[in-house]
Amino acid sequence: MKVLVLTAGLGTRLRPHTFSRPKPLVSVAGKPMLAHILDTLLTLPIDELIFITGYLGNQIEQFVKANYNVPSRFIEQTQLLGQAHAIYLAREVLSGPTMVVFGDGIFAAELDKLSKAPQEGVIYVQEVEDPRRFGVAVVEQGRIIRLVEKPTTPVSNLAVIGVYYVPEARRLIDAITEVMERNIQLKGEYYLADALQVMIDHGETFRTEPVSVWADCGTVAALLQTNRYLLDNGRTYHNGNVRESVIIPPVHIADNAVIEHSVIGPYVSIAAGAKVRDSRIRDSIINEEALIQSATLQNSLIGEKAVVEGSYQELNIGDTSELRLR
Numbered sequence: 290m291k292v293l294v295l296t297a298g299l300g301t302r303l304r305p306h307t308f309s310r311p312k313p314l315v316s317v318a319g320k321p322m323l324a325h326i327l328d329t330l331l332t333l334p335i336d337e338l339i340f341i342t343g344y345l346g347n348q349i350e351q352f353v354k355a356n357y358n359v360p361s362r363f364i365e366q367t368q369l370l371g372q373a374h375a376i377y378l379a380r381e382v383l384s385g386p387t388m389v390v391f392g393d394g395i396f397a398a399e400l401d402k403l404s405k406a407p408q409e410g411v412i413y414v415q416e417v418e419d420p421r422r423f424g425v426a427v428v429e430q431g432r433i434i435r436l437v438e439k440p441t442t443p444v445s446n447l448a449v450i451g452v453y454y455v456p457e458a459r460r461l462i463d464a465i466t467e468v469m470e471r472n473i474q475l476k477g478e479y480y481l482a483d484a485l486q487v488m489i490d491h492g493e494t495f496r497t498e499p500v501s502v503w504a505d506c507g508t509v510a511a512l513l514q515t516n517r518y519l520l521d522n523g524r525t526y527h528n529g530n531v532r533e534s535v536i537i538p539p540v541h542i543a544d545n546a547v548i549e550h551s552v553i554g555p556y557v558s559i560a561a562g563a564k565v566r567d568s569r570i571r572d573s574i575i576n577e578e579a580l581i582q583s584a585t586l587q588n589s590l591i592g593e594k595a596v597v598e599g600s601y602q603e604l605n606i607g608d609t610s611e612l613r614l615r
Contacts, residue, residue, distance in 0.1 A: 290403070291383060291458070292335050295375050296323070296392035297343030297366040302508045305607030306592055311345045313392040314352060315512065316576055318519035318558055319526060319541035322506045323349070325395045325519075327357060330388070333400055335359060339382065340392075341366050341375040371478030373465045380465075383458035389481065391451030395515060397502035403454055410495035411454040412436075412485070414447040415503045423448035424482055426497055433495040436482045438475075450503045453481070455488075464488045509590050509605050516574055517556045537571075560593075576608070 300312030307315065313323035327338075338361045342349050350363045362382065366375050376389060388403070398413055412433060414426055425445040427435040437444055455461045464487040465479070473483045489495060502522075504515040520539035527540055530547045537554030543561040551568045559565065562578035573589040575581060581591065582598040591597060592608035 290333060290335055290386045290388065291337050291339060292330055292333070292388045292390060293339045293341065293376060293379060293383070294323075294326070294330075294390050294392050295341050295372060296349050297341050297346070297369065297375055298393060299344055299369070300393070300507075303506075303512070305605070306590065309345075309593070309608045311343070311349055312506075314348055315506065316558070316560060316574065317395075317506060317512055317516050318524040319543065319560070321352065322395060322515075323352065323392055324356065326390060326392060327353075329395075329397060329400070330390065331357070331359070333388070334404055337362060337382075339364065339379050341378060343367075343369065369478070371474065372481040373468055373479035373484045376481065376484075377462065377465045377469070377479075380462045383462060385458060387455050387458035387461070389453040389455070389461075393505075393507055394451055395502065395504040395506065395519070396450055396452055396500045398452070398498060398500040402498070407454075408456050410456060410485075410488070410493060411498050412495055413450050413452040413500050414497045415450055415500050416446050417448045418446070420444075420446050420448060425449060428497060431496060433489060433497060435489070436486050438480070438482055447497055448503075449482070450500055452500070453485070460488060460493065461485075464491070510588075512590065513556075513572060513574065513588060516558055517572065520556055520558070 296313045300307035303312055303315055314321040338359050340349055340363045342363055343366050346365055353361050364378050366378055412426055421439055424438045426433045426447045426449055427445045464484040467487050468479055468484045504518055505511040506515050525539040525541055527542045528544050532549045534548045535552045540554045541558040545561050546559045547564045549566045551565050553570050556572045557570050559575045560577045563575045565581045567583045568581045570586045573586050575591045576593040578594045579591045580596045584597050585600050589604040
């Protein structure tokens, strides 16, 4: 099986953090969100990982090659013309059973069912109370008959989470080609949902599969919520250099982080090389080599090598920034 991971988005809702790194490499619960995704996918028999990259895509390539021993390919999307266009760029290397995964959300599902290479397509979904914010799948007699993007009236509560399986990628490429030739687009982008609808209209069978976890990482608030969820569900770790401090679990503190005279937690992730002194931090993510001195932080996301000194309550500070309050 081949797995195609879409990572080319600009991540504008996570700025300033995505000015210096692609969104999939923004850290949550101790490691980049892409690492959480790949760790889930690697339970499958993968022949090749194919990454569609964009802005700062070289960082994606370096991270994957340094941390995963899986045959991998990297294709750059220089024009952001949508999800379907991103998949189309891999048309020369896609065939057979294929998964398509959006690289900006964390999920968990029973993927072992795909090891048998089922002959019908699968779209992974989660039931939601308010489907108006999502693309949804309309199901009749166990089959998906329609995909609707952000319905204004209730047609289904099965939100599509951005994980798809097709038994033959060539048929998906044919559908994308049709979408592009017919110029089916929205605001200048070609959407995967339109290509899948073309496949359904041509007789392709798709069914839904539920996920047990679906955690969005697209905004600061969503990232912090996902951090809370992961720390509550087995992603805690605490082996840092802690002196005269109080740790309130759940937390994730990297081995060579330094904590002195501080109260940390609950729901705090502190990355390698970060230093926290004389501070109180809760419900926050502190990235690599950041320095937090004499500060009180809550609901905060602090970038790599950022410096925060003084008493603020809620911060969103990008890499190498400095904030000093006297």
